[in-house]
Amino acid sequence: MAHTIRDKHKLIARIRRIKGQVEAVERALDAEIGCADVLMLVASLRGAVHGLSAEVMEDHIRNHVADPATDTDPDRAKGAAELIDVIRTYLK
Amino acid sequence: MAHTIRDKHKLIARIRRIKGQVEAVERALDAEIGCADVLMLVASLRGAVHGLSAEVMEDHIRNHVADPATDTDPDRAKGAAELIDVIRTYLK
Amino acid sequence: MAHTIRDKHKLIARIRRIKGQVEAVERALDAEIGCADVLMLVASLRGAVHGLSAEVMEDHIRNHVADPATDTDPDRAKGAAELIDVIRTYLK
Amino acid sequence: MAHTIRDKHKLIARIRRIKGQVEAVERALDAEIGCADVLMLVASLRGAVHGLSAEVMEDHIRNHVADPATDTDPDRAKGAAELIDVIRTYLK
Known part of the structure; x- marks a missing residue:
C-alpha cells in the first residue's frame, strides 16, 4: 500500500x-441497559463503519487509480473527483 | 431489557x-498490506455489523413488541413474523 | 391490507x-447527459426507495403488529414506538 | 457521456x-394486496436500484477514470479492477 503516512494515521x-464504539455496545449488552439504547449504539456503529468504508475506498482511488489533485490527465482527474463525490453520497 | 439469557449470550x-474483525482491520492498516485486502476486510466488518443490527432489532421485536412464537393474538403473531422476515431481508 | 385510506393515498x-424519478433517469440515460448527473439522479432515486421502504415497514408495524398511538398495552406501545424510530434511522 | 452504445442500451x-417493478408496487398498493407482499416487492425494487447504482458507477469508472481492460498503466488497471470488485460487493 503506497499510502502516505497521513492517510494511514487518519484511518x-x-x-x-x-x-471504542464496539466496546460500548458490548458493555451495553452486558449491563442490560434498555434495548432501544443498544439499537441506537448499533446504529452509530453502523454509520461509523459506513464512513470508514467510504474513506478506505476514497484512499484506494487516490493512491491506486487516479488522484484528482495530481493526475496529469484533466478528464481523468475530473472523473475521479466525481467518483469520490458519488461514493461519499452512497456510502455515508 | 427483559431479554432471555440465551439472547444476551448470543449477542x-x-x-x-x-x-475481532475491527482488530483485523487495524492490524491490516498498520502492516500496510494491500489496499484491496483492507477493502475486503472492511466489507466483511460491514456485513457483520448489518447482521448484528438485524439481530438486535429482531430481539427487540420479540421481547418488547410481539413474539410470533408466543403471542396470543394470531394476527399480531403473523404480523410480527412477517416483520422479522422483512428486516432480515433489508438489513443483511 | 386493513390500512386506512390515508395511508394508502400517501404511499x-x-x-x-x-x-417520476425513474423516468428522469431513463431520459438522462437516453439524452446522454453527463455520467456524474446520472449518478446523482440514481442516488436520489435510491434515497426515495429507502424512504418508501421505511414508510411501508412503519405502516405494517402500525396496522399489523402494534400501533403506538392506540395499543392498550403501554409496554408494547413503547416498544413499537422505539422500533419505528430505529427503522427510520436505519432505512433512510 | 462518451459511453459505448452497448453500455447505454444495457442501462x-x-x-x-x-x-416495471415500480408499477408492480403501485398496482399492489392500489389493489390492497397483503402488506407483507408489498414489503417484498419494495425489497426487490430496492435491490434492483442498488444493482443499477453499482452498474452506473462501474460504467463511470471504465469510461471516465480508468478501464481495467484497456488502460496502458498496469498498476492503474489493477487498481481500477479492484475498485470495481469492491463497489459490486458494497452496493449489491
Missing part, C-alpha cells in the same frame, strides 16, 4: 474510534 | 466476533 | 413520485 | 425493468 485513528 | 458472542 | 403518492 | 433496459 488507524478512525478504526480505533470504531473499536 | 455478546456476536459483538466479540465483530471486535 | 401511492410516494410511489408515483418514484416513478 | 436503459435495466431502468425500464425498474420502472
Whole structure:
C-alpha cells in the first residue's frame, strides 16, 4: 500500500474510534441497559463503519487509480473527483 | 431489557466476533498490506455489523413488541413474523 | 391490507413520485447527459426507495403488529414506538 | 457521456425493468394486496436500484477514470479492477 503516512494515521485513528464504539455496545449488552439504547449504539456503529468504508475506498482511488489533485490527465482527474463525490453520497 | 439469557449470550458472542474483525482491520492498516485486502476486510466488518443490527432489532421485536412464537393474538403473531422476515431481508 | 385510506393515498403518492424519478433517469440515460448527473439522479432515486421502504415497514408495524398511538398495552406501545424510530434511522 | 452504445442500451433496459417493478408496487398498493407482499416487492425494487447504482458507477469508472481492460498503466488497471470488485460487493 503506497499510502502516505497521513492517510494511514487518519484511518488507524478512525478504526480505533470504531473499536471504542464496539466496546460500548458490548458493555451495553452486558449491563442490560434498555434495548432501544443498544439499537441506537448499533446504529452509530453502523454509520461509523459506513464512513470508514467510504474513506478506505476514497484512499484506494487516490493512491491506486487516479488522484484528482495530481493526475496529469484533466478528464481523468475530473472523473475521479466525481467518483469520490458519488461514493461519499452512497456510502455515508 | 427483559431479554432471555440465551439472547444476551448470543449477542455478546456476536459483538466479540465483530471486535475481532475491527482488530483485523487495524492490524491490516498498520502492516500496510494491500489496499484491496483492507477493502475486503472492511466489507466483511460491514456485513457483520448489518447482521448484528438485524439481530438486535429482531430481539427487540420479540421481547418488547410481539413474539410470533408466543403471542396470543394470531394476527399480531403473523404480523410480527412477517416483520422479522422483512428486516432480515433489508438489513443483511 | 386493513390500512386506512390515508395511508394508502400517501404511499401511492410516494410511489408515483418514484416513478417520476425513474423516468428522469431513463431520459438522462437516453439524452446522454453527463455520467456524474446520472449518478446523482440514481442516488436520489435510491434515497426515495429507502424512504418508501421505511414508510411501508412503519405502516405494517402500525396496522399489523402494534400501533403506538392506540395499543392498550403501554409496554408494547413503547416498544413499537422505539422500533419505528430505529427503522427510520436505519432505512433512510 | 462518451459511453459505448452497448453500455447505454444495457442501462436503459435495466431502468425500464425498474420502472416495471415500480408499477408492480403501485398496482399492489392500489389493489390492497397483503402488506407483507408489498414489503417484498419494495425489497426487490430496492435491490434492483442498488444493482443499477453499482452498474452506473462501474460504467463511470471504465469510461471516465480508468478501464481495467484497456488502460496502458498496469498498476492503474489493477487498481481500477479492484475498485470495481469492491463497489459490486458494497452496493449489491
